[in-house]
Structure formats: C-alpha cells, structure tokens
Amino acid sequence: MPGIDTALYSIGGLGELASLDTSIHRLDARAKLITTVLFIVTVVSFDKYAVSALLPLILFPVATTALGNIPVGAIIRKVLIVSPFAVMIGIFNPFFDRQILMHIVGLPVSGGVVSLTSILLRFALTVSAALILIAVTGFEAVCLALERLKVPRAFVVQLLLLYRYLFVLLEEGLSIRRAYALRSGHARGVDMRVYGSLLGQLLLRTLSRAQRIHQAMLCRGFDGRIRLARSFSFAAKDAVFVLAWGLFFLLVRLYNLPVFMGAMVEGLL
Amino acid sequence: MSHHIVEVKDLVYRYPDATPALDGVTFRITHGEAVGIVGANGAGKSTLLMHLTGCLFARSGSVRIGDHALTRRNLKQARGRIGMIFQDPDDQLFMPTVYDDVAFGPLNQGVPAEEIEAIVERALETVGALHLKGRPPYKLSGGEKRRVAIATVLAMSPDILIMDEPSTGLDPRARRQLIALLKTFEHTKIIATHDLDLVLDLCERTIILHQGKVAADGKTLEIFADEKLLLENNLEKPLRMQGVQNDANATLSRKSAASGSLAGE
Numbered sequence A: 001m002p003g004i005d006t007a008l009y010s011i012g013g014l015g016e017l018a019s020l021d022t023s024i025h026r027l028d029a030r031a032k033l034i035t036t037v038l039f040i041v042t043v044v045s046f047d048k049y050a051v052s053a054l055l056p057l058i059l060f061p062v063a064t065t066a067l068g069n070i071p072v073g074a075i076i077r078k079v080l081i082v083s084p085f086a087v088m089i090g091i092f093n094p095f096f097d098r099q100i101l102m103h104i105v106g107l108p109v110s111g112g113v114v115s116l117t118s119i120l121l122r123f124a125l126t127v128s129a130a131l132i133l134i135a136v137t138g139f140e141a142v143c144l145a146l147e148r149l150k151v152p153r154a155f156v157v158q159l160l161l162l163y164r165y166l167f168v169l170l171e172e173g174l175s176i177r178r179a180y181a182l183r184s185g186h187a188r189g190v191d192m193r194v195y196g197s198l199l200g201q202l203l204l205r206t207l208s209r210a211q212r213i214h215q216a217m218l219c220r221g222f223d224g225r226i227r228l229a230r231s232f233s234f235a236a237k238d239a240v241f242v243l244a245w246g247l248f249f250l251l252v253r254l255y256n257l258p259v260f261m262g263a264m265v266e267g268l269l
Numbered sequence B: 001m002s003h004h005i006v007e008v009k010d011l012v013y014r015y016p017d018a019t020p021a022l023d024g025v026t027f028r029i030t031h032g033e034a035v036g037i038v039g040a041n042g043a044g045k046s047t048l049l050m051h052l053t054g055c056l057f058a059r060s061g062s063v064r065i066g067d068h069a070l071t072r073r074n075l076k077q078a079r080g081r082i083g084m085i086f087q088d089p090d091d092q093l094f095m096p097t098v099y100d101d102v103a104f105g106p107l108n109q110g111v112p113a114e115e116i117e118a119i120v121e122r123a124l125e126t127v128g129a130l131h132l133k134g135r136p137p138y139k140l141s142g143g144e145k146r147r148v149a150i151a152t153v154l155a156m157s158p159d160i161l162i163m164d165e166p167s168t169g170l171d172p173r174a175r176r177q178l179i180a181l182l183k184t185f186e187h188t189k190i191i192a193t194h195d196l197d198l199v200l201d202l203c204e205r206t207i208i209l210h211q212g213k214v215a216a217d218g219k220t221l222e223i224f225a226d227e228k229l230l231l232e233n234n235l236e237k238p239l240r241m242q243g244v245q246n247d248a249n250a251t252l253s254r255k256s257a258a259s260g261s262l263a264g265e
Helices: A002-019 A029-044 A052-067 A072-090 A111-137 A139-148 A153-183 A192-219 A236-254 A257-268 B045-052 B075-081 B098-108 B113-126 B142-154 B172-183 B196-202 B220-225 B227-232 B244-264
Strands: A100-104 A107-110 B006-014 B020-029 B034-038 B060-065 B082-085 B160-164 B188-192 B205-210 B213-219
Touching: A002 A072, A002 A111, A002 A139, A029 A052, A029 A111, A029 A139, A029 A236, A052 A072, A052 A111, A052 A236, A052 A257, A072 A111, A100 A111, A107 A111, A111 A139, A139 A153, A153 A192, A192 B082, B006 B045, B020 B045, B020 B060, B020 B205, B020 B213, B034 B045, B034 B196, B045 B060, B045 B082, B045 B160, B045 B188, B075 B082, B082 B142, B098 B113, B098 B142, B113 B142, B142 B172, B172 B196, B188 B196, B196 B220, B205 B220, B213 B220, B213 B227, B220 B227
Parallel strands: B034 B188, B034 B205, B082 B160, B160 B188
Antiparallel strands: A100 A107, B006 B020, B006 B060, B205 B213
16 A cells, blocks of 8 residues: 555655756746647657657657756656556557568567557657656646646636645545555455445545635635736747757658668768 | 624524524624634534635524625625635645745735735745745645645735634644734634633633524633533533643542443443
8 A cells, every 4th residue: 555655645746846947947838838749749640650750759858857857767657657558558459460560680570569669659758748847847837838828717727726636635535545444354455345435435525625625715705717926938948949849840750860860871871 | 993893693504404503693793802612513613604704694694794794795895804714724725836825815806916926925924934935735734734824814914814623633832833823913813613722822702602502602711610601511621721630630530430330340
C-alpha cells in the first residue's frame, strides 16, 4: 500500500516544480500550451509505421526539460506509471501484423514490431510533453490559459476543482481502504462483495463534500463563474517560442529528417 | 449601526425526511457581541448556522440580518455581510492556491482587479499567513488551513463572523493561537462549538441549544456555573472551571467504578 500512496501523492509534486523560475517558466502559459498541443498533434499525425521520422521530435521534451530545470527522473517515473495502457494497445500488433518490413543487422523485423515501437514512442513523447507542460507552467495556469483561449468556462472550472480535490478524494479513498484492511483479517485485496459498498461509501462522501463545497462557494458570492486575479502578457518572445517550434514540427512532419540527412551525407560522399 | 444585528424569530425547520431540526428558536445578537452556541451532537447547531448563511430557509419564522429579513432575493447582499467559517477548511479552500482562494470572495463582490492584491495581503497578514500565499491549500497543516480559511472570509470585510467548530482538528498550540487571533477581531461573532473552554475565552454570552430549542441564553459564566443545566443538556463544565480538587475526585471515582464493575464480573 505505501507504494500506491506515494505514487499518487507524487502527482502533486509535479505542480510544485511550476514555481521554479527559468526562461521556460517565464514564458506565457498560452504559448506553452499552444506549442504542446501543436507537438501532440504532430506526433499523432504520423502514419503507423513511423519510427525514424519521429525521432527528431524528442528534441522538444528534451529541450524544455533541460531549459526548465525539470528532474528527468520525475517525468520518466510518471510516464512509466501510465505506460501499461500504451503497452496494452500495441501488445498484439506483433502477432497480427507479421509482414516483414525491414532487416536490422540481419534480423527480420515485422510490421507489428515496428508499429508497436511507434506506439510506445508516441506515447512516451505525448505523455511526457503533457507532464512537462504541467511542470513548467502549473496546472492552474494551464487552466487559465485554456480559459483565455476560449475553452468553455464550465470545463475549466471542472478541471480546476478536479485538481484541487483529487488529493482529498484519494485521502478519503485510502482511509476507507485502510479501515477495511484493518478489520478484514489477512484477506488479500478487497472482497468483491464488499467492493460495491466501499465504492458507494466513497460516492456518498464525495456527494456530501461537493454539497459543502458548493455552500462554501455560495457563501462567498459564487455565481457560476470563477474569477482569477492573474495578469497574462503575450510578449514577442512567446510568439517566437510558438513560431520556432511550430516551424520545427512542420519541418519534421514534411521531411523525414534522419533519412534526409543520411541522404545528404551520402550525397556529399 | 443596526446592520450588525442578527435576529432569529421562532425559527422552525424540519429536514425533508421530517426529522425536526429546529423548533422555535429565538434570539437577538447585537453589534459587537460574541456569542457561543453550544449543545450536544444533533442539537441543531449546524442547521441553525445554515439558516444564518442562507444555505437553508426556514419552514416558519424569520432570520434578520441587519435591517432586512434574509430571503432568497437579498441573499447576495446578506452574504456580503456574513462571513461563514466552515468546520472543515478543506471544504472552504477550493481554489488552486491560497492567494486565489482569498481573492475569490472579493472578486465575486466586484472589487477591481488592481485592488485585489492589497486586500488579499492584508487579510493574510491579519491571520499571520502571508508567507503561505503561493502554496496549494492541500499542502498546508491543519492550523495553517484554518488561518487561511479565516483570511478568505476576512477579505470580504464582513460585519458578522460565523464559525462552525473553529477549534476542531487543531493541536493545543494552534488552538491557543486561534483564540488569540479571534480575540483581536471586533466583528460580531457567532461560534458554534463543543469546545466550552473556547467559549469561555471568547464569548461573554452563550446560547444552549437542546433538541432544536433554546434551552438557555445568558452570560457565559453564569450558564457554565449551572451544573444542573449543563447536565440536562448533555454538556459538561469547561475543564478550566472543573478545578483540580474536582478533577481528582472525578478521576478517582471513575477508577473505583471501573474496578468495581470488573470485580462484579
């Protein structure tokens, strides 16, 4: 159990990195958000066998991590926590797609293996980019940027409250789980029959908390709109950041840079 | 200055499942008074507070805040005058950072953005929590959360402070600091609590609720000296008024009772 506890709590640690002060942190949240979205769109737009063409894109997460002074280990650990989902998506590809696409040092490589590699690579790129965005911007600033970019307010409010109460909910869930573990003898895991009532209990607690929060909000004049006192300024350097990376992504998307460069080197020889 | 007055008249409320919660509660609290509302579990304290903040509306009877009866229509103005501090600060601190949370109320009141920072900093300074400004609320300790929760309310410059169990979950030192802080406020204060020692420190007047009715309303010292009255309402004298001699006796008699029952078995 401590494993789960610490893993879940470490989600919060990411937001704390946002208080660092580096050239990346000082950029406008909208610039970073737009660039990250462009990056993710670029990554997923490649065809399913793309591997080498994706490689230059690693530059983006690497550069932002380095400039933003983000500990690489923290990002990698979190990517690994969610990796089972990506593995599940691609795990059967090697069995279904057995067509040989290429040979690497004499070994035949099937299309399935290539597409699995591509899926894993894309997964690592997109998830780490999103995590880095949170680490160099902060969750609430990302939400604010969303609001400024005209994302519906209800959605932004949901995200803000979700992030705020994630930890409270986890704590309640864990305390229910602990109370169960202490009285269930040496049973492993949670008995299926009890599971329903545990979850029900959690739901009821959540509902009554939601009600109390809503009352607290009403008492302080909430009228359906969350106002935040923050000033944003989109300066020239922000525009340069978005444009430069955007251009780079476009270049990578249009030309297979590793192949292109290989050909150039061969041509020179 | 009549707008600091809280007047409750014949307040009756039943929960939707027909459980009676308040049964004809009447009292009047005037400007600058500090009143403790005490009573056993289920006496109706929380329900009463919900009526004072307009989270619930009476079946019959009325609540007046200042010159106006509290109705759904003037709720917004009334809530500007009342600062409610909830029992669980986690319910009250719902914004991503302390700063945003304290700014939430004033922003809703329409305070211009350029004045917000000064208001937030003043409120946080009053409760001694200015250094927590940029922190997310879930990372704070219980005492810090309580301070920030009070700041969120102070930032709205209310006339009346209403508190639900302000000392729960605080360690003795944090509790002591809270009492010292609350003593410095000149607002009208209404404090619902089980912590009778806190009432003794802060409130010159006490109202005892019992089964939805006002069982007693008067000077704190007189009420707490009346052991029979306290016993009838499932309350006990504040520890400080119990005295050493008394305390020792109680411990002794409890011990002998325990050993007696053991011997009996």
